[in-house]
Amino acid sequence: MALDPQNTRRYRISISCPDTFGIVAAVTQFIAQYKGWISEAHQFADPEACTFFMRYEVVADSLPFDLDTFKEKFAPLAEQFNMTWNITDSAERKRAVLMVSKEAHCLSDLLYRWRSGELNIDIPCVISNHDDLRSYVEWHGIPYVHVPVDMSNKEPHFQAVREQIAAAEADVIVLAKYMQIIPEELCEIYPNRIINIHHSFLPSFIGARPYHQAAERGVKQIGATCHYVTSELDAGPIIEQDVQRVTHHNTTKDMVRLGKDVEKAVLARGLRFHIEDRVLVYGNKTVVFA
Amino acid sequence: MALDPQNTRRYRISISCPDTFGIVAAVTQFIAQYKGWISEAHQFADPEACTFFMRYEVVADSLPFDLDTFKEKFAPLAEQFNMTWNITDSAERKRAVLMVSKEAHCLSDLLYRWRSGELNIDIPCVISNHDDLRSYVEWHGIPYVHVPVDMSNKEPHFQAVREQIAAAEADVIVLAKYMQIIPEELCEIYPNRIINIHHSFLPSFIGARPYHQAAERGVKQIGATCHYVTSELDAGPIIEQDVQRVTHHNTTKDMVRLGKDVEKAVLARGLRFHIEDRVLVYGNKTVVFA
Amino acid sequence: MALDPQNTRRYRISISCPDTFGIVAAVTQFIAQYKGWISEAHQFADPEACTFFMRYEVVADSLPFDLDTFKEKFAPLAEQFNMTWNITDSAERKRAVLMVSKEAHCLSDLLYRWRSGELNIDIPCVISNHDDLRSYVEWHGIPYVHVPVDMSNKEPHFQAVREQIAAAEADVIVLAKYMQIIPEELCEIYPNRIINIHHSFLPSFIGARPYHQAAERGVKQIGATCHYVTSELDAGPIIEQDVQRVTHHNTTKDMVRLGKDVEKAVLARGLRFHIEDRVLVYGNKTVVFA
Amino acid sequence: MALDPQNTRRYRISISCPDTFGIVAAVTQFIAQYKGWISEAHQFADPEACTFFMRYEVVADSLPFDLDTFKEKFAPLAEQFNMTWNITDSAERKRAVLMVSKEAHCLSDLLYRWRSGELNIDIPCVISNHDDLRSYVEWHGIPYVHVPVDMSNKEPHFQAVREQIAAAEADVIVLAKYMQIIPEELCEIYPNRIINIHHSFLPSFIGARPYHQAAERGVKQIGATCHYVTSELDAGPIIEQDVQRVTHHNTTKDMVRLGKDVEKAVLARGLRFHIEDRVLVYGNKTVVFA
Structure with a gap:
């Protein structure tokens, strides 16, 4: 066991299901029978929702099968406990x-x-409604797709965006200060896969100009909220939040x-939480196994 | 100057006035002509409101007069700059x-x-609508005044509370988890002198059961807000705020x-900010010279 | 399952053992065979130390036996995996x-x-080398034991302290600003059961007058460290730490x-971590399953 | 006064001198006589060191002279109070x-x-002992100077570095993870002008491999310290510090x-504090007028 499990390939198992006894025993028994090495484990039961959540990482090489075989063998167990589940390969x-x-x-x-290798993703392209950041993105060897917006008719813009995302075979769309409201249709194609950063401590200061609102209200901390995008503006499940102290001196x-x-x-x-499959959504809330 | 100015009696001068040049020069010139020793100094100008704020502490024994004489001598200067001002004695x-x-x-x-001497106040009494905390308060040698509330008619309660506060000659009223809404009339008698602690990061979760609201919304931080009470519920000027991280594990x-x-x-x-005269209110906001 | 597992009696199982596969499976299988309801679960493997740690909470009424029977039935499994283990009853x-x-x-x-019921402990007595806090402690109905220190010979003091602790049948000793160095002998009687609060961010500013040292060094944050007491001054396993920003304005x-x-x-x-059996010590470090 | 003083050119006056009365009055009187508009003001007196510090910002266009004239006119006042002083132009x-x-x-x-314009500096060049970051720096249009180190004789390296810095007419040298110890000679050429970032909460974990040391000690927070470089390793005046919570889960x-x-x-x-002349060093400490 000289192997560092943090630096090896892992399978990540995410499960949510109705809470009952025996779930962990069944899952870990399943893993143990194949001599799988669990390198990280989290579980949580919401007593109000009567729902159980778990996320396990297993060192891939400790198991005698590939991802597809893993899923195939796991399926009957998942069905027995009525699981919503997923297994991914790091x-x-x-x-x-x-x-x-x-x-x-x-x-x-x-x-x-x-x-720098800190974020374990591929970036097929950066899409923007402006051309300003092209050179910086292209220096990284990443294609930059400029899709202008006609403010009087945004439909063609979003049609083009939808096509670009589809062509890129995106697993996740990151709105890294993309200042347009995503149409409902696009939200529905990618549920819990569009991530936005909102510049307030939601639910404070929903909508436009949150700093202006914050200054008006005289708050002593300003915040930011990372959330999944749903058709209701700034109301999707919250993934992460933080705040920063401000004073009257701050303009x-x-x-x-x-x-x-x-x-x-x-x-x-x-x-990071999303790409490592650490976020499980239920209702309008998240469990984040950080 | 072996004296520690932090541990000596000080005069505290708070000023707000229309912004113009020469204010600080005039005030400090006034202090210097009497050889006053400034032990702390803050000033701030809000360019939007065109308003200037300052708060100075002067070692009391370095000035040749008492508080009343200080005020009397300072009044003409205050008038010249159209100041709203106050001088207090620590x-x-x-x-x-x-x-x-x-x-x-x-x-x-x-x-x-x-x-422990950390909060430099006198507590003439503790007022409560319940009798539960009497023994603890009385151990401290502080009178405990139980004023029950008739939920079908709160008027007599607040009439009695008003009388008790008046009898106590209160400078400030601290709602230390007093779970009743203060009637408008009482707010108006003590403007910027009733301090409430609200259990959310205002303006999020105004009103009742903020933790329940926060849990519903799935926020990742919970907060608290200290503010002056005005007739609009939970909307008075904010003095201080902070937050605390929570996770799904937290019930x-x-x-x-x-x-x-x-x-x-x-x-x-x-x-603490309030009793040290560090909070200057303007509009619905505060400058806190902490 | 309408029961709130957070508000019911639970068994808490803490385990550390050499890391291998099958541990969780064996433990959860053991629990599942008795239809035990796991209400909280944490596990962690330190790859360098090749050591595995876990802490489970099981709703007590979901198991068909009392604490002693639980331990008796669990012992063979513990032996099989060479566990250092403990089961307690909330x-x-x-x-x-x-x-x-x-x-x-x-x-x-x-x-x-x-x-207020927030800390689930009994306090058989408060021991002090001074008599100052007697009245406050006694108001709570808790015996106050004054054991003076002769600074030229501390041995009798610690002899008396040792006897008082023994008579009180203490599970844990909390040095809540007890400003004497605990002799080695006492440390050895209560390993990982004496908790100290040190007024610096250890290992910075070990020993006396840490604020003075911090002011000398001009640090921008001051901290505090909660740790188990060992015979080496201020060097025991750290349980919890935090810091607070300071500026030059702070005297x-x-x-x-x-x-x-x-x-x-x-x-x-x-x-809180300690009394809920959330702290597992290994080497000079802790795993805290918070 | 519709002007936003935050967005206009300002003169920044920094002063430290023996504490006495009348300093602020004299300085502000000086400014007021020319109808200067003070847009920001800080002052502080250290009672132990009997030293007074102040930093004022004055809207440049409100004064009838340029920087050199300002200094010339201010010099007699500075001499009167025995000031160490500086005036800069934003x-x-x-x-x-x-x-x-x-x-x-x-x-x-x-x-x-x-x-992005957030840091108001010119960057004449980036100097490195490796060639790795050349392309990234050059994309920004900034010259990249590669000065290799011969580990058996570092003298030529530092000779070349010294010449490059001199040629660049550097006001400040930022060691942005430059992993070599600066020789004493270079420290003395640029006192309080070489800024280092150290990866621990100094004075904890001075020297090499601080994370390794931190992991060994089992701390619950890791930190970073920005400080001026002096000839004593990691012991110069601290400008800024912060910490980040870690747990046993963190590898x-x-x-x-x-x-x-x-x-x-x-x-x-x-x-930012340094380039805005907000840091005043005295002894081995700093006053930061943030």
């Missing part, structure tokens, strides 16, 4: 399409994490700057 | 009436700070416990 | 002896948490006050 | 030479802040990643 990097407008702080932060310009720092940190954490 | 402890219901966490915290019971810790810390800080 | 409150000197902030905080007196707030929060969290 | 961007090794997180963060790899996030945030804040 070696299969998720394909993340980034969408931006003109502001570069989140994009720049994510691209650093990507090129609106300062608040924008400080807010950007919170935004990029919160989005990076939320995206 | 040796004159403010009289703080505490109001509680059944929950003891804020009360217990404030009484510890009071009896509502945990959130209540964690929330209490934030509440008592935020209320204690907010009250 | 209904059996730990007996915590508090030791104090003159400062009341930690004591006051812990007593509030105790009398040493301010730092003491701010430091007290961190101290009491960190000690309360650390003690 | 429009004169400081020249910051960045020094890096192979790790890009701080560099990447600073370059984002620079190109050394996680700690490195989390530590990088703290490092880049702390360095960016510390550098």
